[in-house]
Amino acid sequence: MRVGLFIPCYVDQFYPDVAKASLELLEKYNVEVDYPLSQTCCGQPMANSGYERYGKESADLFMKNFGHFDYIVAPSGSCTLHVKDHVLPKDDKTPQIYELCEFLTDVLKVKDIVSSFPHKVGFHSSCHGLRGLRLAKCSERMDPEFNKPLSLLNKVKGIEMVELDRKDECCGFGGTFAVAEEAVSITMGNDRIADHQKNGVEVLTGADMSCLMHLQGLLTRQKSPIKVMHIAEILNGNPVK
Amino acid sequence: MKGHTHAQAAEEFIKDDARTHWHDETLWHVRQKRDLSAQGIPEWETLRDTASAAKNYVLSHLGELLEQFESNALANGVEVLWAKDAKEHNDHVYRILQENKVANIVKSKSILTEECGLNHYLEDKGYEVVDTDLGERIIQFAKQAPSHIVLPAIHLKKQDIGEIFHKHIGTQEGASDPKYLTEAARQHLRKKFIEANAAITGVNFGIAETGGFVVCTNEGNADMGTHLADIHIACMGIEKLIPRAADLGVFLRLLARSATGQSITNYSSHFHRPAQGKKMYIILVDNGRTEQLGREDFKNSLKCIRCGACMNTCPIYRRSGGYSYNSTVPGPIGSILSPGKDLKKYSTLPFASTLCGSCSDVCPVKINIHEQLYKWRQVITENTDVDASKKLAMKVAGVTFGKPVLYDLAGKMARTALRITPDSLVYSSINVWGKHRDLPQVPKESFKEWYKKNRKS
Numbered sequence: 001m002r003v004g005l006f007i008p009c010y011v012d013q014f015y016p017d018v019a020k021a022s023l024e025l026l027e028k029y030n031v032e033v034d035y036p037l038s039q040t041c042c043g044q045p046m047a048n049s050g051y052e053r054y055g056k057e058s059a060d061l062f063m064k065n066f067g068h069f070d071y072i073v074a075p076s077g078s079c080t081l082h083v084k085d086h087v088l089p090k091d092d093k094t095p096q097i098y099e100l101c102e103f104l105t106d107v108l109k110v111k112d113i114v115s116s117f118p119h120k121v122g123f124h125s126s127c128h129g130l131r132g133l134r135l136a137k138c139s140e141r142m143d144p145e146f147n148k149p150l151s152l153l154n155k156v157k158g159i160e161m162v163e164l165d166r167k168d169e170c171c172g173f174g175g176t177f178a179v180a181e182e183a184v185s186i187t188m189g190n191d192r193i194a195d196h197q198k199n200g201v202e203v204l205t206g207a208d209m210s211c212l213m214h215l216q217g218l219l220t221r222q223k224s225p226i227k228v229m230h231i232a233e234i235l236n237g238n239p240v241k
Numbered sequence: 242m243k244g245h246t247h248a249q250a251a252e253e254f255i256k257d258d259a260r261t262h263w264h265d266e267t268l269w270h271v272r273q274k275r276d277l278s279a280q281g282i283p284e285w286e287t288l289r290d291t292a293s294a295a296k297n298y299v300l301s302h303l304g305e306l307l308e309q310f311e312s313n314a315l316a317n318g319v320e321v322l323w324a325k326d327a328k329e330h331n332d333h334v335y336r337i338l339q340e341n342k343v344a345n346i347v348k349s350k351s352i353l354t355e356e357c358g359l360n361h362y363l364e365d366k367g368y369e370v371v372d373t374d375l376g377e378r379i380i381q382f383a384k385q386a387p388s389h390i391v392l393p394a395i396h397l398k399k400q401d402i403g404e405i406f407h408k409h410i411g412t413q414e415g416a417s418d419p420k421y422l423t424e425a426a427r428q429h430l431r432k433k434f435i436e437a438n439a440a441i442t443g444v445n446f447g448i449a450e451t452g453g454f455v456v457c458t459n460e461g462n463a464d465m466g467t468h469l470a471d472i473h474i475a476c477m478g479i480e481k482l483i484p485r486a487a488d489l490g491v492f493l494r495l496l497a498r499s500a501t502g503q504s505i506t507n508y509s510s511h512f513h514r515p516a517q518g519k520k521m522y523i524i525l526v527d528n529g530r531t532e533q534l535g536r537e538d539f540k541n542s543l544k545c546i547r548c549g550a551c552m553n554t555c556p557i558y559r560r561s562g563g564y565s566y567n568s569t570v571p572g573p574i575g576s577i578l579s580p581g582k583d584l585k586k587y588s589t590l591p592f593a594s595t596l597c598g599s600c601s602d603v604c605p606v607k608i609n610i611h612e613q614l615y616k617w618r619q620v621i622t623e624n625t626d627v628d629a630s631k632k633l634a635m636k637v638a639g640v641t642f643g644k645p646v647l648y649d650l651a652g653k654m655a656r657t658a659l660r661i662t663p664d665s666l667v668y669s670s671i672n673v674w675g676k677h678r679d680l681p682q683v684p685k686e687s688f689k690e691w692y693k694k695n696r697k698s
Contacts, residue, residue: 009642012688013652014681019688023696035692040648043639048596050618051635057643131598139276140554140602142285166269170556174595176631179673181593183252186677187261187560188595217678 004069004095005033006062008079008209009041015209021236022075022100028236029108033073036065044082048175052086059087071107072097075232077129077208084133099133100232101149101207110152115237118158122201123150123231124192124215125168126208135207139168149207149231156234162199169195173214189218196226203227205234247593251561265559267395272553274502275603281504282494292495293607295488296544299480300534306449306482307525313452314523317514324526327357333524334359334441334474335366341472341520343439349456349463350374351443352390352547353476353526356569359441370441371433373462375426382409388563390570391500391549396562430462440466444477444523445546446492450485453513454523457496457506464510473521475512479530480543492546495605499548533581538616542577544606551600551610557593566590573600577613580621588625591617652687659683 003026007019026033042062043055062083066072072095074080080099088094104110129135129149136147153159172178172188179185193215196204204219206212209230216228227240245253255261279285299306311321324330330353338346346363348354348370360370360381372381376394380387382405387393394402403417410429412422442463446455454475456463467473483492497503515521534540552558552572563571568579568587576590591614600610622632641647659667660683668675 007688009648009652013656014684016684016686016688016691020691023692035689035696037689037693037697038645040645041638041642043642046635046639046642048615048618049631049635050592050622051632051639052619053623054635054639055642057639061643061645127595127597127599131602138599138602140599142279142282170595170597170599172556172595174597177592177595181248181251181557182673182676183248183255184557184560184593187255188556189678191262191265191560213681214678217674217680220679221677 001031002068002070003031003033004066004072005035006039006042006066006072006074006079006083006097007035008074008076010213011075011209014213015230017238018075018209018230018232021230021232021238022073025100025104025232025236026073028114029104029110031108034069039065042079042083042087044079045175047082047086055086062087063089066095069095071095071103073100073103074098075100075207075230076210077126077133077135078210081128081132099129099135099207101129101152102133102135104152104235105148113152113155113235115235116157117203117234117237118160119240120160120162120200120202121153121234122162122164122196122199122204123153124171124196124204124206124211125149126206126211127168127170129207130168136168152235153205153231159234162196162201164195164199166192166195171211171215173211175210178214185214186218189214193218193222193224193226197224201226203229203234203240205229205231207231245567246589247561247565247567248589250565250567251557251593254562254565255560261560261562263398264396264562268553268559271392271501272550272603275499275550275553276502278498278502278504282498288491288495289605289607291491292546292605293544295483295491296546296606297541298484299482300540300543302484303479303482303534306484307479310447310449310452310482311525313450315452317452319452319514319521319523322522322524324524324528326528327526330357330476330524330526330528331359331362333522334476335363337472337474337522338363338368338439341439343472345433345436346370346439346441347373347433347437347462347466347470348441349443349458349466350377350393351441351476352387352570353443353478354441355387356528357476357526359476371430371437373430373433373460373466374458375423375460378426378430379405382406386564386569388571389549389552390547391552396564434465434469437466437470439472439474440470441474441476442467444475444481445496446489447477447482447523448484448486448489449482451513453486453511455489455493456510456512457493457508458510459501459503459507461508464508467510467512471519473512473515473519475521475523477523477525479525479527480545496546496548499550499603499605529582533578536581539577539581539613541608542574542581542610542613544608545574545578546606548605550603550605554599554603555594556597556599557595561593566593573610573614574608577608577610577617580617584621585625588621591615591621649687649689656683656687
């Protein structure tokens with residue numbers, strides 16, 4: 001099994017620890033991981049802003065870097081969804097891309113997580129992973145319950161998952177939305193934070209660092225004691241920063 | 242709010258934090274009622290699939306179904322009129338009122354007549370049009386437009402309504418008890434119903450197979466109006482068809498549950514033919530629908546049954562209010578319908594979304610709303626010259642992300658710049674991100690740099 005690790009551009013630049021945790025986590029399950037050094041960005045920022053046509057070069061580069069793998073794994077639901085919907089050609093020969101959690105649950109079918117995290121944790125369900133990749137049942141649909149990221153977190157020793165009032169409402173990041181619609185974005189982010197605060201969350205986690213960057217930005221500005229960690233860091237056994 | 246972008250209007254709305262959160266909570270409560278009600282239906286997702294398939298069938302057979310509907314309605318003794326746009330629709334209504342020497346008009350809720358600007362048109366001709374839906378009557382007194390398609394006065398609190406009623410129908414000053422205010426409205430409207438010669442209604446479902454149509458209300462005001470008046474004018478968008486009477490069960494079960502969480506609207510009134518000595522008209526309105534039907538990526542927006550669930554679930558709508566969209570149909574569905582009518586005027590609406598997808602999953606007829614928002618964005622940047630600096634930034638980003646050397650360099654430069662620049666400059670007024678949010682702590686090395694040192698030597 002040849003696995004290519006795709007690290008989204010902003011994770012590469014701003015959150016190297018999340019990338020390291022993703023790599024180490026996959027290596028723990030004896031996956032042979034290769035990280036192509038010429039990778040950049042999947043092109044999502046341009047596409048969601050209405051400039052999909054300017055993303056052609058990064059899409060071509062993506063295929064050059066990742067086209068030969070069996071699987072591509074990325075620690076981001078949002079980038080994974082973009083690659084799936086807009087970058088990978090729709091044929092059988094191209095590799096399958098998986099968001100990290102679903103790769104662990106669906107491909108590796110991991111039974112155990114060797115990690116201990118004795119904290120009260122709130123999970124932020126990022127929209128593109130939730131409703132795009134269907135990492136879990138969203139609250140709008142009336143299907144049977146399932147939740148891939150939570151099933152992994154629940155295997156972590158000592159962890160206490162906190163139930164939120166609105167379990168899957170958007171945080172208001174939305175890429176350029178965060179700046180273009182600043183007022184709504186901030187209000188949405190603060191409302192999410194209030195939900196976690198109210199329910200006694202110590203560590204806020206999720207599978208998309210972009211949403212977490214937005215929430216963390218608000219939390220640190222407000223000098224909140226709530227810490228933010230990517231799910232890969234918790235599953236990899238990293239301590240609270 | 243004219244000339245404003247959605248973001249500017251939203252910012253205005255949000256300035257009143259308490260009211261914003263009240264608005265959010267109120268609509269979230271409706272969304273929760275919808276969830277509870279849908280949870281009671283084990284076959285909910287099957288119902289959505291079925292409704293979606295029926296509407297897809299309608300859209301791909303619209304011409305023949307409309308003709309079938311027309312001929313059945315004619316056979317029932319209904320006069321059928323066609324309107325290619327708002328003006329033709331309004332002219333038809335005016336002609337009917339003139340021909341029948343109508344003096345007093347009552348109207349039950351119809352978003353289509355809002356879309357056509359019928360009230361203003363008739364008022365200019367000297368008619369008074371009395372909206373009989375409670376919410377509509379409230380905003381009609383206040384000279385406002387609906388801020389929501391199902392809950393037109395949802396932006397008003399009971400205290401606001403008390404004030405409006407005090408001014409217009411003489412309720413006690415300061416009174417805000419909903420029961421008292423509703424009773425006052427009831428007495429006021431009763432008089433209007435009795436005086437009316439013509440009743441205008443919308444249409445929720447037109448049934449091709451029978452030529453009949455269904456109007457759903459909670460207050461029974463459509464029935465009260467049509468039963469008392471001699472003339473019934475039903476205004477119907479051409480997409481409101483369903484093929485068979487048997488399909489109604491699917492749609493009626495979905496509509497009220499999606500809209501308010503009720504199992505069914507209090508009144509689902511079936512109209513087939515005029516009563517003896519009375520007249521019934523149906524006006525079939527296009528007003529841009531055929532054009533939308535011709536847009537492959539956007540045509541299935543016409544499946545909409547106007548339940549408003551996408552508004553109640555939308556985290557942006559709930560926090561920016563209906564008026565921030567500045568279009569007859571606000572919220573997610575409005576943001577995919579309106580650009581087809583005026584691309585430039587509504588160019589910011591498809592960007593008033595995080596593409597969270599909640600609208601698409603809550604939609605009872607499975608319109609891929611968030612995917613259409615994405616597609617409208619592509620159309621808008623290609624066909625309008627709204628934001629030159631953003632366009633340039635995106636072009637530069639596109640080139641940078643296409644070249645690994647450029648990307649690595651740009652990343653390093655950005656990280657270095659952020660590390661060495663004083664906070665007072667980083668968090669200056671140009672940095673919109675940083676007004677209320679900190680930037681991430683900047684690491685010394687990127688993952689790629691770390692990887693080269695530690696894994697690939």
